[in-house]
Amino acid sequence: MFSVSEEDHLKAIFKIAEKEKKAVSTNSIAAYMNTAPASVTDMLKKLADKDLIQYQKYKGVTLSPSGSKVAIQLIRKHRLWEVFLVEKLKFSWEEVHEIAEQLEHIQSDDLVLRLEKYLEFPKFDPHGDPIPNMDGKFTLRSQWSVAELLPGHTGIILGVREHDKSFLLYLNDMKIKLGTSIKVLQKTTYDQSLRILIDGRFENLITKNVAHQLLVKKV
Amino acid sequence: MFSVSEEDHLKAIFKIAEKEKKAVSTNSIAAYMNTAPASVTDMLKKLADKDLIQYQKYKGVTLSPSGSKVAIQLIRKHRLWEVFLVEKLKFSWEEVHEIAEQLEHIQSDDLVLRLEKYLEFPKFDPHGDPIPNMDGKFTLRSQWSVAELLPGHTGIILGVREHDKSFLLYLNDMKIKLGTSIKVLQKTTYDQSLRILIDGRFENLITKNVAHQLLVKKV
DNA sequence: AAAAATATTTAGGTTAGTCTAAATTTAATT
DNA sequence: AATTAAATTTAGACTAACCTAAATATTTTT
Structure with a gap:
């Protein structure tokens, strides 16, 4: 039905739009896909012709209902x-x-x-x-980042915001995976780094950013 | 490593060479792949440059060891x-x-x-x-076609030579699948069509060609 | 609000993989 | 062996998906 490249562009637009509410810019798509902005412009014209996106020159794009459907099916x-x-x-x-x-x-x-x-x-x-x-x-489900937990409170890992391989390997090292319990022991006022207790067994220090990437349900 | 089209051409050459012993012709590849012979010629040049095939103009092709490896891995x-x-x-x-x-x-x-x-x-x-x-x-295993079975003898279906969808649906209708027992009841001398007993339950008539497509082990 | 910086598009080019039509080589037939 | 038929290659063209460099539009900064 649609080419791999068309599908990839639609998915990129969907993913970027998920985070930033406004219309998706050509450059952000190019950055996401590691391609030249000019290549993205070419593709946007094609996608617009097929009514998969709303596109106005220089104004960014949004997915049409059919474009959104393609992106979601890919995901x-x-x-x-x-x-x-x-x-x-x-x-x-x-x-x-x-x-x-x-x-x-x-x-x-x-x-x-x-x-x-x-x-x-x-x-x-x-x-x-x-x-x-x-x-x-x-x-949908209610979830918080570990950064939002108050000291003394515990959460169960539901997911991660960051999908980078090195981040996931770092979590493996810390014995953190889905279902792991995280108790916040202490929050540094200086840089908001946190001392946490992992599965009631391992104590560790994580940065504010790492805490932000960890999604939990409160228990 | 190799493009989809390169892989598909190598697989086609392998499959054709499997049946006919001689060097594989441009036209046979084109027919197998539903493309124009000229397109095949272009691809053969490319595959030869990469040492995936032995190719001499007008003389047909054979797979090199590396080309053969690619084809077999695909299969x-x-x-x-x-x-x-x-x-x-x-x-x-x-x-x-x-x-x-x-x-x-x-x-x-x-x-x-x-x-x-x-x-x-x-x-x-x-x-x-x-x-x-x-x-x-x-x-490897020893297998015969049903056409080779003598009347009164029985085989267990090991596989099929023909993979065409309509043929497989025809076998479904006849309740023939892998493991099914086939007893040859009678061979017509006129056109070598066969009366067979399927799983000891259903009697049916099949053509010589169909019998040739059915592979069995003797029991 | 003008200038500078940034973002985006246009213009023109490349490569892979396809095609058709014409030219050439090989095989088959008389 | 010459002619005809068939197979194959060459020549030239097209599209999709990319690219760079230059032109243009928008945004930001002074």
Whole structure:
């Protein structure tokens, strides 16, 4: 239906729009995709012709309903494949992104439905990101970052904001994964770094930024 | 490493060479791939430059050791994914080819190894074709076509030569699948069509050609 | 509000992978 | 062996997806 490059651009627009509310700029897409801005402009024209985006020269883009649908289906496929890779093939959470980037472009609606059923309809992927259902609906849940927890309070890791491989390896070293309990022992007033207790066993110091990347439910 | 089109051409050459012993012709590749012969010529030049084939103008091509390796690895991935689709996702054997054609191009050696392990090292795919191991070795076994069975003798279906969807659906209708027993009741001398008994329960008439496509072990 | 900086688009070019039509080589037939 | 037919290659062109450099629009700063 759509080319890999078209799909990738739509996904990039979706991801960027998720964070910043305004129209998505050409340069931000280029930065996200590691391509030249001029290449993005070319693609935006094509996507606009196909009514996948709203595009006005120099004014940035927003996804149309059909463009949004394509992006969400891609994200759905990506996350379902990540669950497969981790749950079934026993990959670690930092290894699956590149492979899922390829698998998400496999075209077969039936495949996605059967995969989802086989995985028993997971609602979140191995990084804690929600998996949209067939209709593009994401499951919502209340979650806080560890940075928001008050000293003395505990949370259970639901997910991570940062997906960088080195960050995930750092968490592995600290024995932090989905389901791990994090108790905030102390917050430094100087730089807001935190002393935490991991699974009631390991004490460690994390920066404010790291705390911001860790998403938990309060217990 | 290699593009999808390069891989597809190498696989086509391998498949054609499997049947016909001589050097593979440009036209046969074009026919197999549904492309113009001129496009094949272009690609052959490229593959020859990369030492993936032996190519002399007008003389046809043969795979080099490295080209052969690429082709066999593709076939390996294709067949492993087919096993996954049928065994785990419960696709029917006539539905999996197109999806596996896409999946075979996913690049990750680790993925293939883990998939193979997850599937418990299958040696044959859902059509009974052998799955080469990591080193490119195919498992051999003695097999005959039903056309070779003498009246009164029985075989167990090991695989099919023909992979066409309509043929597989025809077998479904006749309740023939891998493991099914086939007893030859009678051979017509006129056109060598056969009356067979399927799983000791259903009697049916098949043409000589159909019998030739059905591979069995003798019992 | 003008100048400077930044963002974006346009213009023109490249490569991979395809095509058709014409030219050439090889194979088959008379 | 010459002619015809078939197979193959060459020549030239197209599209998708990229690029760089230059031009233009927008935003920020003085």
